[in-house]
Amino acid sequence: xxxxxxxxxxxxxxxxxxxxxxxxxxxxxxxxxxxxxxxxxxxxxxxxxxxxxxxxxxxxxxxxxxxxxxxxxxxxxxxxxxxxxxxxxxxxxxxxxxxxxxxxxxxxxxxxxxxxxxxxxxxxxxxxxxxxxxxxxxxxxxxxxxxxxxxxxxxxxxxxxxxxxxxxxxxxxxxxxxxxxxxxxxxxxxxxxxxxxxxxxxxxxxxxxxxxxxxxxxxxxxxxxxxxxxxxxxxxxxxxxxxxxxxxxxxxxxxxxxxxxxxxxxxxxxxxxxxxxxxxxxxxxxxxxxxxxxxxxxxxxxxxxxxxxxxxxxxxxxxxxxxxxxxxxxxxxxxxxxxxxxxxxxxxxxxxxxxxxxxxxxxxxxxxxxxxxxxxxxxxxxxxxxxxxxxxxxxxxxxxxxxxxxxxxxxxxxxxxxxxxxxxxxxxxxxxxxxxxxxxxxxxxxxxxxxxxxxxxxxxxxxxxxxxxxxxxxxxxxxxxxxxxxxxxxxxxxxxxxxxxxxxxxxxxxxxxxxxxxxxxxxxxxxxxxxxxxxxxxxxxxxxxxxxxxxxxxxxxxxxxxxxxxxxxxxxxxxxxxxxxxxxxxxxxxxxxxxxxxxxxxxxxxxxxxxxxxxxxxxxxxxxxxxxxxxxxxxxxxxxxxxxxxxxxxxxxxxxxxxxxxxxxxxxxxxxxxxxxxxxxxxxxxxxxxxxxxxxxxxxxxxxxxxxxxxxxxxxxxxxx
Amino acid sequence: xxxxxxxxxxxxxxxxxxxxxxxxxxxxxxxxxxxxxxxxxxxxxxxxxxxxxxxxxxxxxxxxxxxxxxxxxxxxxxxxxxxxxxxxxxxxxxxxxxxxxxxxxxxxxxxxxxxxxxxxxxxxxxxxxxxxxxxxxxxxxxxxxxxxxxxxxxxxxxxx
Ligand code: FES
Ligand code: FES
Numbered sequence: 001x002x003x004x005x006x007x008x009x010x011x012x013x014x015x016x017x018x019x020x021x022x023x024x025x026x027x028x029x030x031x032x033x034x035x036x037x038x039x040x041x042x043x044x045x046x047x048x049x050x051x052x053x054x055x056x057x058x059x060x061x062x063x064x065x066x067x068x069x070x071x072x073x074x075x076x077x078x079x080x081x082x083x084x085x086x087x088x089x090x091x092x093x094x095x096x097x098x099x100x101x102x103x104x105x106x107x108x109x110x111x112x113x114x115x116x117x118x119x120x121x122x123x124x125x126x127x128x129x130x131x132x133x134x135x136x137x138x139x140x141x142x143x144x145x146x147x148x149x150x151x152x153x154x155x156x157x158x159x160x161x162x163x164x165x166x167x168x169x170x171x172x173x174x175x176x177x178x179x180x181x182x183x184x185x186x187x188x189x190x191x192x193x194x195x196x197x198x199x200x201x202x203x204x205x206x207x208x209x210x211x212x213x214x215x216x217x218x219x220x221x222x223x224x225x226x227x228x229x230x231x232x233x234x235x236x237x238x239x240x241x242x243x244x245x246x247x248x249x250x251x252x253x254x255x256x257x258x259x260x261x262x263x264x265x266x267x268x269x270x271x272x273x274x275x276x277x278x279x280x281x282x283x284x285x286x287x288x289x290x291x292x293x294x295x296x297x298x299x300x301x302x303x304x305x306x307x308x309x310x311x312x313x314x315x316x317x318x319x320x321x322x323x324x325x326x327x328x329x330x331x332x333x334x335x336x337x338x339x340x341x342x343x344x345x346x347x348x349x350x351x352x353x354x355x356x357x358x359x360x361x362x363x364x365x366x367x368x369x370x371x372x373x374x375x376x377x378x379x380x381x382x383x384x385x386x387x388x389x390x391x392x393x394x395x396x397x398x399x400x401x402x403x404x405x406x407x408x409x410x411x412x413x414x415x416x417x418x419x420x421x422x423x424x425x426x427x428x429x430x431x432x433x434x435x436x437x438x439x440x441x442x443x444x445x446x447x448x449x450x451x452x453x454x455x456x457x458x459x460x461x462x463x464x465x466x467x468x469x470x471x472x473x474x475x476x477x478x479x480x481x482x483x484x485x486x487x488x489x490x491x492x493x494x495x496x497x498x499x500x501x502x503x504x505x506x507x508x509x510x511x512x513x514x515x516x517x518x519x520x521x522x523x524x525x526x527x528x529x530x531x532x533x534x535x536x537x538x539x540x541x542x543x544x545x546x547x548x549x550x551x552x553x554x555x556x557x558x559x560x561x562x563x564x565x566x567x568x569x570x571x572x573x574x575x576x577x578x579x580x581x582x583x584x585x586x587x588x589x590x591x592x593x594x595x596x597x598x599x600x601x602x603x604x605x606x607x608x609x610x611x612x613x614x615x616x617x618x619x620x621x622x623x624x625x626x627x628x629x630x631x632x633x634x635x636x637x638x639x640x641x642x643x644x645x646x647x648x649x650x651x652x653x654x655x656x657x658x659x660x661x662x663x664x665x666x667x668x669x670x671x672x673x674x675x676x677x678x679x680x681x682x683x684x685x686x687x688x689x690x691x692x693x694x695x696x697x698x699x700x701x702x703x704x705x706x707x708x709x710x711x712x713x714x715x716x717x718x719x720x721x
Numbered sequence: 722x723x724x725x726x727x728x729x730x731x732x733x734x735x736x737x738x739x740x741x742x743x744x745x746x747x748x749x750x751x752x753x754x755x756x757x758x759x760x761x762x763x764x765x766x767x768x769x770x771x772x773x774x775x776x777x778x779x780x781x782x783x784x785x786x787x788x789x790x791x792x793x794x795x796x797x798x799x800x801x802x803x804x805x806x807x808x809x810x811x812x813x814x815x816x817x818x819x820x821x822x823x824x825x826x827x828x829x830x831x832x833x834x835x836x837x838x839x840x841x842x843x844x845x846x847x848x849x850x851x852x853x854x855x856x857x858x859x860x861x862x863x864x865x866x867x868x869x870x871x872x873x874x875x876x877x878x879x880x881x
Binding site: 088 | 746763805809813820822860864
């Protein structure tokens with residue numbers, strides 16, 4: 001199918017992913033940094049494999065390296081990758097895969113991640129790409145390293161390498177009952193091995209460390225408070241910065257009086273065009289100084305929630321470049337001759353990522369070189385932003401990512417990093433900037449709102465014959481139907497969003513699944529078929545059938561009939577290599593129309609499982625997070641202002657919203673592992689919508705389905721049909 | 722600016738701060754106890770939770786000038802002689818976190834709950850913890866961790 005998936009709407013038009021590969025590997029002196037041992041680099045260019053086995057002094061290493069791995073003289077293994085840990089547990093799951101291939105104990109591995117000076121260039125951590133791409137790459141390197149060590153032992157003993165085995169950090173010659181630890185083998189060596197992705201990997205069925213529930217690396221530091229998040233970073237002499245925000249989007253500064261702020265002890269006001277910031281000796285004074293500034297802004301008139309969806313439909317992105325349309329057969333003809341025809345619109349609101357740790361950065365300049373610690377899913381992307389902002393060569397900027405208080409697709413950009421760097425440059429001291437919650441709600445970007453129109457036709461026996469799906473603005477992720485339909489038109493229509501929008505966990509897969517699966521449910525009811533039977537009739541994809549049947553079985557689908565007070569609904573789908581089916585039970589108070597999700601069963605399959613505990617945690621978390629967007633999360637805005645930029649007004653899922661959740665993991669050891677951080681989020685909203693319909697006969701077609709009113713603070717949300 | 726004597730994690734600490742600066746800001750920025758986190762500054766998320774005379778308290782809403790006589794416990798003060806508290810251990814055993822940013826506040830809220838109610842029902846846990854947000858959605862594991870901690874604690878609630 002020709003639909004292309006764009007990982008991030010905000011950046012889709014640019015070719016940012018190729019923006020910079022300017023890491024000068026040859027400028028690094030590995031000898032100095034790593035002090036000997038064996039270094040393995042992975043490059044997709046196989047020409048380099050010919051040259052493996054060179055010693056590392058002086059000469060140039062390949063530029064196009066995606067990861068590297070080092071075995072020190074003491075046998076310690078360090079893996080360098082540009083990916084970042086944000087709670088999705090890849091620091092653990094990637095190390096497991098390295099330990100597996102290298103045949104070393106899990107705890108001999110250290111992962112160095114997301115540091116633009118130490119790790120190879122990486123596009124960023126999003127799109128569920130780490131497990132399917134970085135996983136195999138690290139495994140390949142580790143396997144190559146193991147082979148190298150075996151060769152080294154063979155040479156030393158003058159025996160055939162095939163007679164030796166590697167296990168538990170040692171190479172063993174069982175015939176002679178002798179062995180050498182990796183540390184003994186690498187001592188005094190300075191060996192570089194360049195490999196491409198052609199190594200033989202350990203079959204999943206033989207996994208001993210990968211595939212098991214290894215506890216999270218550094219878990220203890222999270223329960224003792226010892227872990228340093230980006231906002232916890234402290235440097236000597238560090239100052240605190242804060243930035244003056246306009247009264248609305250697209251505002252221009254009309255007048256400014258900073259005299260009161262400047263009188264405060266130790267405060268420096270920094271102004272550069274419409275950028276106004278303060279630097280102060282402590283966080284309290286910085287906020288104090290900010291509120292002492294008198295500013296007037298001109299805010300132009302701008303759209304609001306009112307009429308948003310018509311606006312998105314009527315304001316295509318001006319580039320005029322429509323996304324590719326997927327067409328098969330003739331939808332018009334097929335619908336005209338179908339027994340059942342059904343047409344409807346669905347909408348999703350803008351929602352905020354609201355990571356619990358807001359944007360934060362600490363910046364410092366030394367000898368013209370800029371170093372920034374910040375929370376971001378794209379350290380190299382943020383480095384490029386800094387390079388541009390300060391007109392520096394890439395080698396003069398270092399971005400370091402301490403494992404952060406998550407992002408969910410919301411921290412691809414480097415706003416706080418640039419602000420901290422700007423203020424630090426002016427102050428001549430390190431500066432920390434932490435966004436307030438209100439800033440995070442207002443000045444970060446949002447998950448796109450969208451309008452989806454679906455037209456479908458089916459035969460009386462439930463065979464789908466036509467499917468037309470148009471998505472305005474929300475995005476193309478998972479827009480293609482996984483059902484067997486001969487006649488299709490599927491298209492994403494980018495629009496001029498009135499609010500800043502960007503990536504979000506699962507992207508538009510949530511919106512497209514909400515619309516598609518609600519529509520499928522409506523078709524099933526129109527055809528007088530059970531929603532499970534109707535779906536199965538139209539699915540030939542065995543993986544999708546398997547999760548659907550597994551979820552239905554665990555849930556006890558069909559055992560009980562929905563009543564006005566209790567509804568059952570289901571949904572299924574696939575995206576980014578993950579297969580999902582969700583069954584929901586909702587309780588509804590017929591008098592107040594209050595709805596409560598009582599039970600969720602979600603079946604999940606994403607190929608071979610690297611860490612079942614981490615996977616369960618991700619799928620569970622995605623289910624919980626999706627409750628918000630399904631029922632009550634939405635950004636309200638008017639005239640360039642966000643109207644609900646506080647947790648008191650923008651409700652996130654809390655303990656009391658959580659139903660009984662059962663996650664059923666299916667494993668396919670024969671299929672390479674897909675990423676699992678995102679797609680678990682797509683099933684709940686349509687399953688709940690379908691359950692509400694089953695109970696009440698009311699079809700809710702807008703997310704959130706039960707927006708809260710100001711006065712409501714109950715855990716149950718009310719819906720209005 | 723005034724000088725305050727605070728009792729934090731069993732130690733007397735002198736600090737210079739404006740009386741109306743939040744306890745959270747003082748702990749994090751002046752005393753370098755970064756275990757308590759900023760999540761909203763408005764009492765809505767619980768990331769900043771500390772114990773004030775044993776009670777879970779949102780440190781972002783408390784002025785430093787008002788706590789000079791209170792015993793303050795942050796997440797850094799729970800571990801005793803290298804041994805995790807029952808609640809910390811239970812969070813670790815259940816893997817009750819993802820990014821871990823909410824964890825410090827969760828553990829202190831749970832500690833306070835278990836001091837009041839030794840064997841809370843699930844409903845009591847949900848009610849007591851509802852002011853603490855976990856955006857990663859690990860609530861079911863946190864409930865399980867609190868139940869596990871309740872099991873492992875001596876009946877009198879002597880453990881902190
Ligand atoms: S930071 Fe105190 S409750 Fe959110
Ligand atoms: S673990 Fe990330 S906010 Fe709770």
